[in-house]
Each structure stands twice: as structure tokens, then as C-alpha cells.
Amino acid sequence: MLDHRPIYLDCQATTPVDERVLAAMLPYFSQHFGNSGSMGHAYGWEAEAAVKQARCTLAAAIHASPEEIVFTSGATEANNLAIKGVAEAYLERGRHLITVQTEHSAVLEPCRYLQSLGFEVTFLPVQPDGLIDLSQLEQALRPDTILVSVMAANNEIGVLQPLSEIGTLCRSRQVLFHTDAAQAIAKIPLDVEAMKIDLMSMTAHKVYGPKGVGALYVRRRKPRVKLAPQLHGGAQEKNLRSGTLSTPQIVGLAKAVELACSEQESESRRLTELRQRLWQQLCQLDGVYLNGHPTQRLPGCLNVSIAEVDGASLLLGLQPVVAVSSGSACSAAKPSPSHVLTALGHSPQLAAASIRFGIGRFNTASEIDRVAQQVIATVQSLRHSGFSDAELLIAAS
Ligand SMILES: *Cc1c(COP(=O)(O)O)cnc(C)c1O
Numbered sequence: 001m002l003d004h005r006p007i008y009l010d011c012q013a014t015t016p017v018d019e020r021v022l023a024a025m026l027p028y029f030s031q032h033f034g035n036s037g038s039m040g041h042a043y044g045w046e047a048e049a050a051v052k053q054a055r056c057t058l059a060a061a062i063h064a065s066p067e068e069i070v071f072t073s074g075a076t077e078a079n080n081l082a083i084k085g086v087a088e089a090y091l092e093r094g095r096h097l098i099t100v101q102t103e104h105s106a107v108l109e110p111c112r113y114l115q116s117l118g119f120e121v122t123f124l125p126v127q128p129d130g131l132i133d134l135s136q137l138e139q140a141l142r143p144d145t146i147l148v149s150v151m152a153a154n155n156e157i158g159v160l161q162p163l164s165e166i167g168t169l170c171r172s173r174q175v176l177f178h179t180d181a182a183q184a185i186a187k188i189p190l191d192v193e194a195m196k197i198d199l200m201s202m203t204a205h206k207v208y209g210p211k212g213v214g215a216l217y218v219r220r221r222k223p224r225v226k227l228a229p230q231l232h233g234g235a236q237e238k239n240l241r242s243g244t245l246s247t248p249q250i251v252g253l254a255k256a257v258e259l260a261c262s263e264q265e266s267e268s269r270r271l272t273e274l275r276q277r278l279w280q281q282l283c284q285l286d287g288v289y290l291n292g293h294p295t296q297r298l299p300g301c302l303n304v305s306i307a308e309v310d311g312a313s314l315l316l317g318l319q320p321v322v323a324v325s326s327g328s329a330c331s332a333a334k335p336s337p338s339h340v341l342t343a344l345g346h347s348p349q350l351a352a353a354s355i356r357f358g359i360g361r362f363n364t365a366s367e368i369d370r371v372a373q374q375v376i377a378t379v380q381s382l383r384h385s386g387f388s389d390a391e392l393l394i395a396a397s
Helices: 019-025 044-063 075-089 105-116 135-139 164-171 247-262 265-280 312-316 338-341 349-353 365-385 390-396
Strands: 068-074 098-100 120-126 145-149 176-180 199-203 214-218 288-290 299-308 352-356
Touching: 019 247, 044 068, 044 247, 068 075, 075 105, 075 145, 075 176, 075 199, 075 214, 075 338, 105 120, 120 135, 135 164, 164 176, 247 265, 265 299, 265 365, 312 349, 312 352, 312 365, 338 349, 349 352
Parallel strands: 098 120, 098 145, 145 176, 176 199
Antiparallel strands: 068 214, 199 214, 288 299, 299 352
């Protein structure tokens, strides 16, 4: 049954749960099902011990302390807690925040919400390679700036922002630094001490863990970050995030991060090779452009724009063979070009004819070769026969 589905190359959207992660989670559904807040009996203690172990594992992966981890429902919630929580807690110090135009909507939208409440937000542009210009960041800092939020790895083009440099700059100005590390956690080395990160959002489902669980790292010393909770209730997670902790999900998050960290070096090398293999084959075509910095990027993420083809027809032609995402977001009925590719300076048409290949743990070299062949054949056919003949291709395949 699996074989009839297209090859999955959309690992920036989500990843399957690794069987080893699933196995670690299973006992916590119906056997060790207790509430980690039930301190009066063994069922609660079992759950509490598992959560404590997970907290230690996650903290160790980023060089934090266990008390600095707040479990959430994912990176969207972690970003909301970090951004709105800091804005509310530091109101008297200032009302200015800085972020970047290419951030995920889970950062951009909380910032826009704060603007509607009277906060000022600077949305920094990026350079053509997708990286921010540090001198522009420095110039944007003001005496009333309370937070800088810059993502670790971009979810569309995979570029890695210079976290250490940003952290050093922010610390020297006593401005808090938050990073959305949803795409980066356990895939690249992350060290909240060395990189001077004060808040970091994480999620499990981009790294072979379950959907619906994540965490926020919140620095507790030098400096101690104040946060206003965004959910009020039973005061779990030191009152920063109320709600009964999902033990199986939390165990899954920690197991996923632990596995990916232990395999990080060899897996990065393997994914980089597969990415280069795909890119080299696609370069047989004329008018293919790499989006984002060539080396400062996630090992498994390749985003390309292809000139002289219609984006929608290209996607339609690829659909039966490979599951990828395009450079346009079909949020409403009408697809609009990606805000990330537009920020790189692409025309709407070139932005629309873009493909994000998200290569992951379970992809093989032969899959990459099949995908490359299909892309080349589809592009050549579309260019030869004019636009929007993808239906013919589908009928033929
Ligand atoms: C996937 C993603 C998110 C959202 O994470 P969820 O856990 O799905 O809420 C936020 N930021 C980035 C960069 C992402 O890639």
C-alpha cells in the first residue's frame, strides 16, 4: 500500500514518528497513565518520573538546566508564549520588538497581534541569500527594544541564521533573544550558553517525534527571563503553562531529540550528500536557481526556483511521483507567492515556480534519483509543449 504513494520529500512540513520513538511512548498511554501532578500515589510518581527524565534529556541536548524547560503543545504555542509573554512582562521597560520578514507565521502573527495592541515591531529584511545583515540588526536596536526574535533554520529555504553573533549582540545591549528552533532542534548543534540564547522554541514532529508536543527553553539565570503566562489554570510548569502534561507526548519528544542528537553527525553527512546529489542532477536543466545560502543551511533542505515553467503545472506533474511543497502557500482558495521567496527578491512568477525538497531519515539515494528524473522530465515537457499541460503528463505516468 505504501508503495503506491509518492516518495515523501516534505520533511520540513512534518516527519513520520520513528518506530523507536513510538515504542518509548506506548507504555505511557494505558499502563503508566497517571497524572504527573498526582503526588499522592504511585501512578502519579511514575508519570512524574518520566516527565522529569524527559526534561533532563531535552535540557542536556541544548546545554540548559531541566528547570528551564517548559513543555507546550508545539512550536506555535512556544513562540506565542515567548513573544507575548515577554511583551507583557516587560511592558514598563519598552514596547519595541525586532523580528525578520522570513519568519514562520507562528512568529509573525503574534508580532502583528502585539502591533494591534500598540507595540512597535521592526520586521528586518534579508539579503538575497536569506541571511539577515547583522549591522541592520544592530541599527534597529533601540533603548526600548525588549526582544529580538530570529529563527534558527528557515522552514522554506533551510538557511541557518548566525545565532551566536545575534546572541552576542543582544546580550551586549541587554535585549532578550528568542529563537524559533522548530526546524533546527537536534539537526544542528544548538547550545543556549555558547549562543547566548534566552528563549528557544522546539517541536517534536519535525524530528521524527509526535505532533502536538514541543517545548520552550526559558533562561533562569544571567539573566532570569520573566514571562507572563498565556494559559491560566492548574499552575503546571511553574505556572508558565497550565494544563495536565501529556506524558506519552513528552516522552516521545525527548526520545526523538535524543535519537536525532546521537545520530546527528552521520545523518547530517548523509543528508548533505543526498541534497548535493539532487542538486547536481537538477543542474542539467537551464534556468534552475538555488534559494538560500549554498552552505549555511539545513543538511536535508533544498529549495529551487525554475524559470520558464508555470508553478502550478509543475507541481501537478510531480504529484504522482513525489510529495513536495511549492513556493506558494495555498492558505485560502487563491495561492499566493511565498513571503520568504518574495523577501529574497524573487518575482511572484519565479516564486510560484519553486519547489522545496525536504529530505529525511528514511529517504534513499535511489529515491533521490527517481525524483530528479521526474523533475527534469516534467520541466522539459512543460517547456516544450507550453504551459499547463501537466494533465497530459499525469495521464502518461
Ligand atoms: C513547523 C514550524 C512551526 C510550528 O510548529 P508546530 O509544532 O507545528 O506548532 C513553527 N516554526 C517553524 C520554523 C516551523 O517549521
